[in-house]
Amino acid sequence: MVSITASIWNINKKIDYIVSHPYRVVSEISKVQTAVAHNNRYLPILLADNENNIDEIRDILRASREKNQKSLEVMKTQYLGDPKDIIILEAALNDLDMAMLKSADVFEGQKRDSQEVTQYFEHEIEALRLHVEDDLKTIKDFSSNKVLELRDRADESSQRAIVYAVALGILLLVFTFYLLRNENSRNEELNRRQEVLQDALNSAKKANDAKRAFLSRMSHEIRTPMNAIIGMTTIAFNYLDDQKRLTDCLSKITFSSKHLLMLINDVLDMSKIEDGKLNVNNETFDLKKLVGALVDIHYPQAIAKDQSFEVVISGFEEEKLIGDPLRVNQILINLLSNAIKFTPKGGKIKLDIKKLRCRRDKIWLRFVVQDNGIGMKQEFLEHLYEPFEQADNGVAKKYGGTGLGMAITKNLVSLMDGAINVKSEENVGTSFSVDLPFGLPKTEVTANPTLDELKVLVVDDDRDCCEHTSILLEKMGVYVDWVLNGYEAVGKVRTSLESGQGCYDVCFIDWCMPDLNGVETAKRIREYVGPDTLIIIISAYDWSAIEQQARAAGVDAFIPKPFFASTLYNTLLTVSQKGELNIEAIESAKANYEFHGQKILLAEDNDLNAEIAVELLHLVGLEVDCAENGQEALDMFLQSAPDEYALVLMDIQMPVMNGYDAAKAMRNSPHAAASDIPIIAMTANAFRDDVQAALDAGMNGHLPKPIDVDVLYQTIAGYVK
Template sequence: MTQQENTPRMTPADYEYTTLMRLLGVSVSKHLLDEHFTLVWANEYYYEFTGWTKEEYEAKFHNRPDLYYKDDPKGWQELSDAVTQALSAGRSGYKIFSRFRRKNGDFIWVQFSTQFADEYIDGYQVAYTALTNIDDMVRMQREQSVTYESLPGFVAKYRIDRDLNMTLLDGNARFLEYFGDGGGEGDPRRENILETREFLLERREAILAGQPVHFVMQAKSRSGQLLWLQVNASCVDWQEGCPIYLCIFIDITDVTELREMQKRLTQQAEALKDALAVAEQANRAKSDFLSRMSHEIRTPMNAITGMTTIAAAYLDDRARVADCLKKIGYASKHLMTLINDVLDMSKIDAGKMQIAHEAFDLQSVVESLTSILYPQAQAKGLTFTVPLVELTDTLLVGDALRLNQVLLNLLSNAFKFTPEGGSVRMEIRQLWQKRGRVRLRFTVSDTGMGMEQSFMDRLFTPFEQERTAAGQTFGGTGLGMPITKNLVTLMGGAISVKSEPGRGSTFTVELDFDQQEDGAGSRQKRQPALESLKVLIADDDQDSCVHTSLLLQKMGILAQWVLTGAACVEEVRSAHRAGEDYDVCLIDWRMPDLDGVEVTRRVRELVGPDTTIIIITAYDWTAIEPKARAAGANAFLSKPIFASSLYNALLSVAGADTASAGPAAARPDLAGRHVLLVEDNDLNREISTELLQMAGITVDCAGDGQQALDLFLAQGERYDLILMDVQMPVMDGYQATRAIRASGRPGARTVPIVAMTADAFHEDVVRASEAGMNSHLAKPIDPELLYQTLAAAVAGTL
């Protein structure tokens, strides 16, 4: 048998798989196919199944499931037989249902799903096992069986095909005893079905449509006894397009009891039907949800892995690598948002959702969204525009993360349900501004498939999706709209929707925000160098022209605008002939008559090098940059155009220093500080160490809580701060923190200890504080937040 201490560390594939299982709340474990089925590793849900902690399990059973099953030899034999039979048959794994004993002695029903891997450790093949709790399902089946047996008369469930052939699926004990099991000659069940054939044919359409059926028939028992039966049948399910009928047969040979029996029958049949419908709907919803979540998680993961591959192929191209890293960052944030959807729904239901009131720049929110969505629009053949209407200030106070989540949910749906050649538009309009408050209206409209009014009434119900072929094809979690509605409500706003099948949908969200007191980044001072500029705007989107003109006007610049490339060339020609050349031309890349590159070439031929040409585009300009620069373009500006980006571009043209979009927070000076990093995961430890060293911090590392305690006891005076992971082997972060605080060593009670963990719920923050930690950082780590927290910790302000 392989010793546990000789087992290799978890591979990256193991880590990724375990992480996904942790997100889905599924027990997953890795075993050797030896005589003990030795446990190599398991996630936390495995130990929750057993009721033992990891430390208790290892101490008591030494990672040997055969010892765990010592008091349940029957269960161990079932498991052993399943493994042996699967291996002997050359299968890739097995699946069995079995009872599972927990620490308190209770048994629960579970499903073992095991896959044999092409991996060997010390000569033993490796297997991965997922445990699913099916105790509720088994209990439901037993309760259904009891209900069947408690109903008066005979109960049976039939499947009826298009030819009205009836297949018995189930029956209570009384039915099977009285009419037999269907085997042998002279089967009374077959004869009874033939007796009802004429009745069934008369009502064929109603039966195949699943409508309730009531009639009286004469039936023969297997002993030959004839009796009259009142038959009440209701469709309770469908199977491959065929109705499944639950039939209850009441013996009315003695008609004196008929009325009372019919009354009880109706009540119990309806109750059973409702219970079955509710249970089946819940099971379908959960199954569909897990399936959709798997798809949704893989989408940003594909972006992350794809951009990583591209970056590796262009290591010498710093700009390309930087662009890939930026997109990886956006996809990672999207993935985190997706993972948090499930947690958000739980928090909303429990009334624990908190809305932040923090300073943010709307420009950063919009740029984050467009960097994700413009490439998707281009790939899908959609026109995506983000017009800004009368938007003056972008430095706001509110919850940027939740705003981003609301807009991304709406835009993702618009993209999903709009076919190639369609358009998606997100208009941001400033409605009013007064007394330090501003109201914005976000309108997301598309030319997609639209919605029926009946579905719009259920649009904000969890797990609901329109029951159309397109809706089923596109998938989704079914949580986006309910979360969006709840977030908008929590932010004090309102959301409405208009839609028509085949003509698209329009979602409107109105939200109020406070304005930042130091909003200089969105209210630039006038510069004489800018006021002397003469600017021409060429864009086929009139809203963009008006918005850009308004921004220039607030800077003291009067601008002209035209809606076509040809008109731009003609306007430049006229100004040149009059000796009043434009200093700057802002030219859209994509216009219907001439594209921006061709317009640039023609303008450059007319006026030479003196006019600065800036190409404005919503799309990635890297593909056209060489061609555009060869045509004479000087610079590029991304849409949507914000005041700060336009201001900086024009300052650059005027030869002045550019201004930042807002007051940039300087990174705190942490050089020379010494930090003890406690982290058991190699990859996380490498990332954290690099982030700390980038700030000039000296780092010592510990792989678990016990090592951290030993290092602190040996040389605690050298550490300015301890970054403590929580979930670790040997000794977890809470235990290590308590041990350090109680050690009596100088500085033990004052050294700052910051939790750095993926346990990110409010109760985890409380637990960290109770253990003696000063603060809490949730993974994945935001570098700037890490530096700010470290600075506050060493300054004693945490």
């Protein structure tokens, strides 16, 4: 831009130069030429016709001379050529002027056509005039050429200036556009910041309103269980002699205390999350145990509301995972509790666990919690994971809660590098999908007894359950058939017998099926197969209500859903082992071992395993008390006399309380035999880590399943005299 301005200034300077130098010289030369020509032409006439005007003629000549001198002065300062040219011209003009003045003196009074005048002008004046003309021409030609040269330069400079000007105009336009765009961007940025600030202000106001509403709700939520605790405590003091009323009060106090603890935990967890102090652990845990605990917690809640509750696992057989079981449990408890809370009576709750993908030592699982409850409005879904948010005050008042559960759940999922998605429709239901990654521990592979001689039939109206069970069994070497209803199952059994393919060794039959339920299906199958086939009812529900009816129909045992590989494997091992107990083994055991008068406490949740173990123990004279879970075994031990039990056989994977925890509780109890009583683990978990875990829990030894009769008796003999 500076160069363009300088170029334009230079052009103007050149134009001024042309005007003030060569061009002006040419102009002055023209004046001199005019004066010379005028004097030369008209002086003879004046001399001849103005006899009385000699003085005026002299004045005219002097005036002309003065004008010429002025022109010469201008030319001296403006002429760009050789200064001698001006000096020569000046001398020639002086000679001419002097000759002109002389003519006025010499030829005064003579006629125009006088021969002397004519000769003087032709010879003297004309020669001087021509000399002046030549000098003028020299100066004029030089100055004219200079004018043309400078004009050409000016034209070139003008063209460049035009190009520069156009470029400058374009640059100015671009620069102006850039400034306008930047200004527009700044305005947009200012508007955006204003919107952000306004949104932040609105969010802050909304957060404050939500927190005020939260504090109001929390005041009510906390006071409700506190009132119950205080009130029930007061009532309990007045009924110390009434065991039934006291138990009722303590039960309600316990429930209210747990509810109050849940509220406090939510607030503390949210506080930790906001402060960035909530950590995620990585440890090996048992998915089967975690799912069992979820079922134990939520199944009674669902039954209390007349809801169906189901857990389905499909697509994988891994049970040991590396992750944070506490946080996984917390996520699923939040989702399942909400599903039960916001689903009316008669509704359905389902937890579906499936494998997304598996790579080397890592597996991704998807947990889907579905319900057909009240659902949520689409506009609320945008704020679902915000702290202190609930759909509306009516929901808060009707269902209670802190409004922190989903915010905590979202943060826990994020901390575990997972993802959570929700689909919901008002008055239709809600589906939460949680994808979480887990590590897979390195385990030692142990040889397992072959099951390839077993033939199994699976009957379930859930196709995913059938396919999942079939995959697990086929990996164990079992021949598997599956059908989707009771009528097909009965037809399958009949066809197998009539075609000579033989009877099924085991039939797994779902309890709740449409048209023909599990008990009726078992009854009809039993009519065809007789006593040789083992019929097992599978169910996600408490089967105590139908147990008597089922056994009358020919059912041998019950196992819970969802199916895990270890559950199926242990059951089939029991079936296989039961067939291997022959007369020779029994007689050999009776001859070598005898423990009459001794009593053993057996903790075993599987009916078939318990039946076999009791039979083997009775063969050598042992009395047996059976417990169905770790908590029941602990209670029986605590209520026993100091020397009542000679030994405890403890299964590991049990509901309510597992074998490890039960053994630790026994060792730490005030019972007189707590430190001395032998506790032997009896489980299908036969890895080195499992053996060490049993010893760490305070157990004395480890018996792997399936039970080897000689090893069992030899182990007992080492502790029972």
